[in-house]
Amino acid sequence: MDLAEYRSAARAWLAGNTPAADGVDAAKTFMARLHDAGYSGITWPAEWGGQGLTQAEERAFAAAARDFSLPTYVFSIGLGMCGPTLLDRGTPEQKGRFLRKLLRGEEIWCQLFSEPGAGSDVAGLQTRAEQVEGGWLVNGQKVWTSVAQHADRGLLLTRTNADAPKHKGLTMFVVDMRGPGVTVRPLRDMTGRAHFNEIFFDDVHIPDENRVGAVDEGWSVAVTTLLHERLSISSGVGMSGQRDNPTSFEALSSAVDTGDPLVRDQLVELYLRSRALALFNQRLSQETKAGIFPGARGSAAKLLLAELTTFSADLAVSLIGPEAVADGHPLADAIALAPAMSLGGGTNEIMRNIIGDRVLNLPPEPRVDKNVPFKDLKVNS
Numbered sequence: 001m002d003l004a005e006y007r008s009a010a011r012a013w014l015a016g017n018t019p020a021a022d023g024v025d026a027a028k029t030f031m032a033r034l035h036d037a038g039y040s041g042i043t044w045p046a047e048w049g050g051q052g053l054t055q056a057e058e059r060a061f062a063a064a065a066r067d068f069s070l071p072t073y074v075f076s077i078g079l080g081m082c083g084p085t086l087l088d089r090g091t092p093e094q095k096g097r098f099l100r101k102l103l104r105g106e107e108i109w110c111q112l113f114s115e116p117g118a119g120s121d122v123a124g125l126q127t128r129a130e131q132v133e134g135g136w137l138v139n140g141q142k143v144w145t146s147v148a149q150h151a152d153r154g155l156l157l158t159r160t161n162a163d164a165p166k167h168k169g170l171t172m173f174v175v176d177m178r179g180p181g182v183t184v185r186p187l188r189d190m191t192g193r194a195h196f197n198e199i200f201f202d203d204v205h206i207p208d209e210n211r212v213g214a215v216d217e218g219w220s221v222a223v224t225t226l227l228h229e230r231l232s233i234s235s236g237v238g239m240s241g242q243r244d245n246p247t248s249f250e251a252l253s254s255a256v257d258t259g260d261p262l263v264r265d266q267l268v269e270l271y272l273r274s275r276a277l278a279l280f281n282q283r284l285s286q287e288t289k290a291g292i293f294p295g296a297r298g299s300a301a302k303l304l305l306a307e308l309t310t311f312s313a314d315l316a317v318s319l320i321g322p323e324a325v326a327d328g329h330p331l332a333d334a335i336a337l338a339p340a341m342s343l344g345g346g347t348n349e350i351m352r353n354i355i356g357d358r359v360l361n362l363p364p365e366p367r368v369d370k371n372v373p374f375k376d377l378k379v380n381s
């Protein structure tokens, strides 16, 4: 089948199978059907439940999906961050145990890195994992954990060695979010709904077979996750495309009077910025699949998306007027959520620090705590 045929087959399948209902159960049923039809995990290896196809098929599917509203939001962390981390760093046994279920929507995943005292400085986290008979005992708190209220599994970053400097005493685990000792409390955001949560771990037992990477080497696993996070956020993995974004060029052009040249001028800027970012993402994604590490350029893509999101939300309000933020207006949620894009996945300031340090070769931030044992640092002070 050539690419044009692949795209039109995908389009026909989506037209017949995209559910009108939303909600987690409908999303899970949809993901199982998507997998049966061969459209889930398009570039993931067939041995782990993927389709073993190329970027070209993935792009063709994304082009077909652009006009549909797919209920894939709850899977975005698993598909965009946790799954790719396991593909890169998991054992064959872990890949076999977790990845197919993730691709079929049988298990929802979340990412448990941030804590009340460790966001930008995530290596300063305090959730402890102590080695016990047959595994590890975890105690601590995480926060801002997206989709955790629905999650079956989480990728959990913990401190296993307080005698080592902060980046060197961390270990990554897969945790059962339904297990004893895990408490999930949803947090409301500006839309009035709960997208993220705070999580408490009280004597949670994790078997050693769920450790991802070596003991005390979790930072390098976390860096893998953060790289995939920035790429997946900027390229919109788990989202179905412009149809879901009411402040996109396509949506705003049809919602406002484009007879005014000043309006057209602003819309053209929105189009150019969106298109440039899409092409940049496409290039990074192709390079990643070809084994070329995008490094700090992933941070540039994430920063560009955050700035574009703010620009398009501001433009929507200026073109449509204050009613765009009124309760119940179709644009209100997108505008209320726009600032979140400048925080989640790393703030704009942190992205600029990374770009300055690793792309522009500017002097790095002073890191006075780099070689100090974690137990000697003042945290939360």
Ligand SMILES: Cc1cc2nc3c(=O)[nH]c(=O)nc-3n(C[C@H](O)[C@H](O)[C@H](O)COP(=O)(O)OP(=O)(O)OC[C@H]3O[C@@H](n4cnc5c(N)ncnc54)[C@H](O)[C@@H]3O)c2cc1C
Binding pocket: 077, 110, 111, 112, 113, 114, 115, 116, 118, 119, 120, 121, 143, 144, 145, 146, 147, 196, 340, 341, 343, 344, 345, 346, 347, 348, 349, 350, 353, 365
């Ligand atoms: C919508 C959303 C979803 C999220 N989902 C998840 C999730 O699923 N899992 C997860 O683990 N986390 C998640 N997060 C948390 C996110 O990663 C953190 O909010 C982010 O890393 C910032 O951390 P913080 O909120 O603690 O802010 P802080 O780190 O306290 O930063 C406060 C301010 O100080 C600035 N700042 C801090 N350090 C520096 C510095 N060195 N140089 C310059 N400026 C600096 C920051 O830019 C920011 O403006 C989510 C956040 C949001 C908004």
